[in-house]
Amino acid sequence: MKIMRAVLGVCLFISLGLTGCATLGKAVKVGGQLAGYQELESMGDSMEKSDREFTEEEKYYIGRTVGASLLADAPWKNEAQLTLYLNEVGNTLAMASSRPEMYHGYHFAALVEKNANAFACPGGFLFISTGLLGICQTEDELAAVLAHEIAHIIMEHPMEAIQASHQREAAASLVKFGLRKAGESQGELQQLSGLFDNVVKDVVKAVAQGYSREKEQDADLLAVEILCQAGYSPKALADVLGRMEGHSGYHGDPKVRAKKILETIETKGKTPAVYAQRDKRFKQVSGH
Numbered sequence: 001m002k003i004m005r006a007v008l009g010v011c012l013f014i015s016l017g018l019t020g021c022a023t024l025g026k027a028v029k030v031g032g033q034l035a036g037y038q039e040l041e042s043m044g045d046s047m048e049k050s051d052r053e054f055t056e057e058e059k060y061y062i063g064r065t066v067g068a069s070l071l072a073d074a075p076w077k078n079e080a081q082l083t084l085y086l087n088e089v090g091n092t093l094a095m096a097s098s099r100p101e102m103y104h105g106y107h108f109a110a111l112v113e114k115n116a117n118a119f120a121c122p123g124g125f126l127f128i129s130t131g132l133l134g135i136c137q138t139e140d141e142l143a144a145v146l147a148h149e150i151a152h153i154i155m156e157h158p159m160e161a162i163q164a165s166h167q168r169e170a171a172a173s174l175v176k177f178g179l180r181k182a183g184e185s186q187g188e189l190q191q192l193s194g195l196f197d198n199v200v201k202d203v204v205k206a207v208a209q210g211y212s213r214e215k216e217q218d219a220d221l222l223a224v225e226i227l228c229q230a231g232y233s234p235k236a237l238a239d240v241l242g243r244m245e246g247h248s249g250y251h252g253d254p255k256v257r258a259k260k261i262l263e264t265i266e267t268k269g270k271t272p273a274v275y276a277q278r279d280k281r282f283k284q285v286s287g288h
């Protein structure tokens with residue numbers, strides 16, 4: 001009788017057309033509740049959770065594995081002064097953005113790679129190639145490149161590249177292995193990375209290849225906002241892109257991007273917030 005009620009509960013949900021992983025999970029859970037079968041109920045609960053979004057902690061581990069994959073192709077430029085500087089500029093930008101907090105914070109590093117490129121991984125890991133560093137002529141231009149990468153992270157572009165089936169697969173594995181609170185030991189990390197295998201492949205592909213023209217434009221426009229908030233010149237992003245002739249592989253067409261950025265600055269009158277504050281302070285004191 002109990003089994004019949006459980007089966008009826010599951011069938012009712014399915015017959016209502018509520019398919020998909022989360023709803024099937026719900027059906028199994030309700031069926032378990034109706035029948036008084038705790039095991040069935042908790043199985044349904046796990047199935048429901050397997051369709052959920054990744055947590056910030058999981059994004060951190062995914063990003064860490066994606067970053068390790070990038071470092072396998074281009075080594076880290078291990079210079080303490082450069083790393084400290086990148087992190088100072090990068091964190092200043094992040095603090096001025098709508099997403100100042102990140103599980104384990106933001107991390108910035110340079111990669112030894114002659115091609116001009118920059119990468120943003122989930123969880124706040126950002127990389128700039130030595131080739132692109134060489135093209136930047138001012139701190140504002142470096143800040144502009146980093147702001148564009150921070151914008152990709154804020155808008156979750158790397159995570160959006162994950163195929164739904166791979167997301168379900170990884171989430172289901174997490175529930176199964178109960179590793180949501182994974183430790184820092186090498187063994188646990190390897191196990192966790194294994195669960196994210198297909199997810200990591202999706203993200204590495206997206207991070208390395210760049211995004212659609214729309215997403216690149218969205219990242220540029222958000223970068224303009226971040227630069228203004230942090231007190232850097234938003235025009236620096238157009239300036240650095242203008243010097244990237246022959247680097248059309250870098251996050252879309254630099255010329256198209258630079259044109260749109262300049263239009264935005266002109267039409268919306270974008271200037272760093274700090275410029276306005278300085279102007280106001282000066283006018284108040286000088287009487288101009």
Ligand SMILES: [Zn+2]
Pocket residue numbers: 148152210211216219251
């Ligand atoms: Zn981009």
